[in-house]
Amino acid sequence: MFIQNQITLLPNHLKKIKELLNNSNKAFLIVAYIRDSGVDQIIDDLKSIRDKGGEIKLICSNDMGITQPSAVKRILEIGGEVKICKFEAGTFHAKIWLAEKDSKWTCLVGSANCSKAAFLQNVEASLVVNHDSNIGGAIEQSLMFFEYLWNNDKCFEVTDEILKTWQERKNNLVRIKKEISEVKLTTEKQKIIQVLFDYVKDWLDIAKDRKQKDQYKESLWRGWYIIPDQDLIVDDTMVRLQKILKIIAENSAVGFFDISKSSAALPKLFEITKNKFKRETLKVSLRDLFIRQEKNYLIRFGFATHPLKENTKEDENKLIITELGKKFIDCSNIACLRTVYSDKMIYYRWGNVYIFVFALQLLQKLQYVTLDEFSLFIMHAYSADEFNDISDLIAMYRLLSGEEKVLFVGNVNRYFDETKGTTAVNVRGNYYKHAKYTLMAIGWIDGLQYDDENRIVKIIDPVKITSLLEDADILGE
Structure with a gap:
């Protein structure tokens, strides 16, 4: 059966998804983006599954900053299980709704995320496959795909602690963005230094626990990850x-x-x-x-x-x-x-950002990037939306004199040590080693050069960099 939202004679997504969930014993959902407006429409149907001891499993994404932590929390509160998938290449974008009723599975595959707009207004298109129309084993293959994702080490369980960190991170970025907009045009060094330190303190504070309890928090404070810190990319x-x-x-x-x-x-x-x-x-x-x-x-x-x-x-x-x-x-x-x-690497993702694209675009704007700029600011950009903020932070950092930069980095290191306690020296050393390895991996992109003596990456062939970005066709990501 074909599902859409525009032709009133045909069923829309909300009607078919509610029908799919109604009286089901299990709901296995692969839906990229989850919004409160969508959960509002189906929460009673999901509750009814849980009330009779049924299973609800959701796999989603927090790429692009679209999924709302509050929406995910509501699924957890009714007893559902949620995992977030973060693959290095490409965007997690699947939408598959699977439900089991009387030992028979039905599958809706299409374009609709979990939002009121996707259910009722957006131009969406999906197909419903049931046990009578299971051409080519589509249901079994969809279930296999679900199990593949659910058991994949790129997908991690969402806990209350992760939700708290996720929401705090969003709130802090809003606050810091406001600080940057208020200070970026000033020449007052103390105000500049305070904003720079607030940004660094934000990602360092995630590491206040001596041992991280989950990989989400671990990834946030360590920043971009491309390779193990074993061999320099040369x-x-x-x-x-x-x-x-x-x-x-x-x-x-x-x-x-x-x-x-x-x-x-x-x-x-x-x-x-x-x-x-x-x-x-x-x-x-x-x-x-x-x-x-x-x-x-x-x-x-x-x-x-x-x-x-x-x-x-x-x-x-x-x-x-x-x-x-x-x-x-x-x-x-x-x-x-x-x-x-x-x-290959131009499509590599960390968090919600194509990190090589992000770095190349920054280099086009700034001409070069130092290891300090990379480790303190760039490596903690979690979304392409932070591009202008990171660019402004580096511009402000470059207003500092050499002596002021040394003092600033020294203060950061002292705060680092206070945060991580007795393990600080080793952890801090490993962090900066990780930053260098990551920057060198970026520096091996065709058209760039990593200068180890001066600890900078710079563009040596602007034409190649422009061509690489244009061919990748993700300039707007």
Whole structure:
């Protein structure tokens, strides 16, 4: 059955979704954005499922800042389970409504999010599939997709603590935006320093707990994450990854490369990886080091992936080279490697922002970015909406003299130490190491250069950067 909102003779989304949920025993929902206005329309239907002991599971996204924490909280309050998915590539945008009644599943797949506008007004289009019209096993495949997401390590459970942090973060950003707008045109150094410190204090305060209780809070205070802090992204590292991919390709006759402890082919990789270690005796096995380092790089750069097992979980003992990985293998020079890397990483996300796009656009405006500017301000932008605020913060920071910057960073470090207590020195050192590795990963984009001596990233080929952004077609994100 076809569902839309404009033709009155045909059913709209609100009618069919309520019909779908009514008297159901289970509701498994994959809906990107959840708003209070939508929950208002279906909360009684969801309550009725829970009142008779039924299950409600929701997978959503907080990308783009559209989902409201208050709407998610209402689902939790009636006993529903909620997970948020955050994948590095692309936007989480699926809308699938699954409900089980009398051991039979019905599925609505389409474009409608959970909002009153999507239910009644927006130009939306969806299809309803039930057990009588289950062409090609669409229901079973939708359930499989749900289980894949629900069990995926990129999707985390929403708790009351996460909701609190989420709402506080939104409120603080509104407050800081107002402070920036009031101070950005002033030349009074003390006002500038106070606004800069308030911004840094905002993300540092998330780390007040000595040990973070959830990955959401951990990610917020540590900022952008691209790669494990193991290898600097430089030419030698990327050439080594290409050599590893070639060995994987040569030893994947059965369709995958075995990286289990009993793998006969894995030692061939160690001939490449072991040369980077200065110590003759290692505390950790070469396999474990490969899993932590090179394998993670291959996965995050999109050059390899794990196949799925029958239970939809990834088989972490097997690697398959992707089409992008094959392109990387075929490169004959560094320029080609950088191009393949850039074409992939331009779509990399953290939070609600395409971080490489965000960084490149800042570089177009500011000409260069220092490691201090990156670690204190840029790396904590959670949404593209913060672009102007981050740009203004850096402009204000650059009004400070060299001595004033040193004093400012010193004050930040002291506050860092007060926040993290006895573990502060190690945690702070690891944080700045993480910032450097992240900035260098951005600096390996074709058209950029990371200058380690001066600790800055700058544009060396403006034409390539412009072309990369235009080809990506996400300038407005």
